[in-house]
Amino acid sequence: MMAPYIHIVDTTLRDGTQSPLIMFSDKEKIAVAKMLDEKGVYQIEAGIPAIGKSEQEIIKKIKQVCHNARIAVWNRLNADDINTSLACNADIIHISIPVSYRQIHEKLKKDETWLLQEIDKVVYPATGNKAEVTVGMEDASRAQMDFMLAVVRKVKQFGVGRVRFADTVGIMTPLAVHEQISRLIQETSIDIEFHAHNDLGMAVANSIAAVQSGAFFIDTTVNGIGERCGNCDMDKFIFAASSIFNSDKNERVNGEENG
Amino acid sequence: MITDATLCYVDTASKWQQKLILKCLERLPVDAVEMTVPVWQNIADMAVLPAQKYILRINDYEDIWHYKGAYRYVLTAKEYAAAKKQLIRQNVYNASGKKIETRIIGLTRLSVLDIEAIFTHWSGEQKPVSFEPFDSLNQATALAFAWHKRGQQAVTSFCGIADHAPLEEILLAAHLAGIVPMREKMNFRLLKKIVSAVLGISIPVNKPVIGDAIFAVESGIHVDGIMKNPQLYEPYPPEFINAKRRIILGSTSGRKAVEVKLKELKLSCRRLDTAAILEKVKEKSRILCRSLTDKEFYDLVEMMGRV
Known part of the structure; x- marks a missing residue:
């Protein structure tokens, strides 16, 4: 089997720093970004500009020191957040959209119709800028497929070429990942980025399943740091992917003939 | 099986x-x-x-x-x-x-x-x-x-x-x-x-299911969501594995987390808004390069003269 080309999207400096027991100083953030850049990651999610001025300043510095990786910033579905982000000179404006019933009705206290209208109001204008816009489907693993398809079709109309499928609470298994990712790609042909959490210890296995299902952008963090049990560990994912995708698929069990 | x-x-x-x-x-x-x-x-x-x-x-x-x-x-x-x-x-x-x-x-x-x-x-x-x-x-x-x-x-x-x-x-x-x-x-x-x-092993604090800190939460968005409904950001209730949710204050905290912590520590801040406390929390967290302990938060609010 030919190994697929996988784009590593590193979110150590965004989701990783949301881990309550980890905090980087500004110097450390720059150093981490430089190392990731040298390591050859495709994209570095550098932070959330809406957090405040110090976060914006550090993102600008990261942009200056990284010469290869694309620098992304995370935003809520909110025009003010995006305007703040545009001032950071990032290559990618990532807009996170809650897509599960729970997130829409219980967190935002809104409904699906409101959300789709908000996408029109916020995502469409954002695509008119120099930066690429990617969209994140928050809590996708607990969302209705029909609604996700509606969201993907809508953002695709605005020129968004990639959406993130987020297993926000880390409850997926590889077979569920395969079912959902394959369907999204089959029905919309959009590029999928997979974002795993490790609550059941399956973040690496789920990310491998995502690649096998056609998602060629995989979110990782250094040492797997992140909210609760963390995200997909970059080194573990790369090690597993290189072993699995370069191995003989006709693997036999030793002693099979005696079984 | x-x-x-x-x-x-x-x-x-x-x-x-x-x-x-x-x-x-x-x-x-x-x-x-x-x-x-x-x-x-x-x-x-x-x-x-x-x-x-x-x-x-x-x-x-x-x-x-x-x-x-x-x-x-x-x-x-x-x-x-x-x-x-x-x-x-x-x-x-x-x-x-x-x-x-x-x-x-x-x-x-x-x-x-x-x-x-x-x-x-x-x-x-x-x-x-x-x-x-x-x-x-x-x-x-x-x-x-x-x-x-x-x-x-x-x-x-x-x-x-x-x-x-x-x-x-x-x-x-x-x-x-x-x-x-x-x-x-x-x-x-x-x-x-x-x-x-x-x-002779130390189990990582973020080890799935058994890590000590898997239900610790700091990020403003997540604390806000969890206060509305814990299921928004938790895969299962912490009580199910005999664990407890902990709200941590640090550089990524939001106002909701400050409100929750004030209530948890039975602190009153009638004359000071939570936004001002949050700014101090973030500042202190950046200086310490870590999240704040409950004692540090208590002292911070006390220092602001509003206990």
Whole structure:
């Protein structure tokens, strides 16, 4: 089997720093970004500009020191957040959209119709800028497929070429990942980025399943740091992917003939 | 079905610790407990042996007659070392010495999606197959769970010791998938204490299911969501595993977290808005390069003269 080309999207400096027991100083953030850049990651999610001025300043510095990786910033579905982000000179404006019933009705206290209208109001204008816009489907693993398809079709109309499928609470298994990712790609042909959490210890296995299902952008963090049990560990994912995708698929069990 | 093999890897534990591990496993929905001969000999003098199916790991077929009383006997293959690199087959015997099952153990370079066809083949074999995947490629939980989901026997160890699928992860995954609905809460505290003491390991604070900080939350968006409904950002309630949610204040906190912490510490800040406190929290957190302890937060609010 030919190994697929996988784009590593590193979110150590965004989701990783949301881990309550980890905090980087500004110097450390720059150093981490430089190392990731040298390591050859495709994209570095550098932070959330809406957090405040110090976060914006550090993102600008990261942009200056990284010469290869694309620098992304995370935003809520909110025009003010995006305007703040545009001032950071990032290559990618990532807009996170809650897509599960729970997130829409219980967190935002809104409904699906409101959300789709908000996408029109916020995502469409954002695509008119120099930066690429990617969209994140928050809590996708607990969302209705029909609604996700509606969201993907809508953002695709605005020129968004990639959406993130987020297993926000880390409850997926590889077979569920395969079912959902394959369907999204089959029905919309959009590029999928997979974002795993490790609550059941399956973040690496789920990310491998995502690649096998056609998602060629995989979110990782250094040492797997992140909210609760963390995200997909970059080194573990790369090690597993290189072993699995370069191995003989006709693997036999030793002693099979005696079984 | 789950066979737990934790007792195969704690030969250095005291007799008392081995018995405690067995008692802890008895309280969990485990179908069989596997152990080595030395451990079997140690627990033999228990006044009442927990009602379990016991599987004994033996090196010689004749051991079946030397160590009577187990439900099954797994004959460790001579080429066991090869399991570090590939899957190997082992024979499983009943108490009469009849080969009754097959154990497949080791490392596979197949992903869960790749191995599904092989699972179908194994499921069709005359003798039942139990599967004991190794975790070198971080696939063991997913592989063991996929096999378990088919109603087959998966072999685990607590905390994933000796490169296994962690028992606690399989139990939680099975519970969330509705395969093994738990009537009682699961408590891994004692098991965790014994295993980490015996093996001299420190369990990472973010270790799935059993890490000390997996329900600690700092980020403003997440605290706000959790206060509206914990299910928004928690895969299962912390109480289910005898854990507690902790709100931490730091550089990514939001106003909601400040409000929650003030209430938790029974602090009043009528003359000061939470935004001002939040700014101080973030500033202090950046200086310390870590989150604030409750004491530091208390002192900060007190210093602002508003307690």
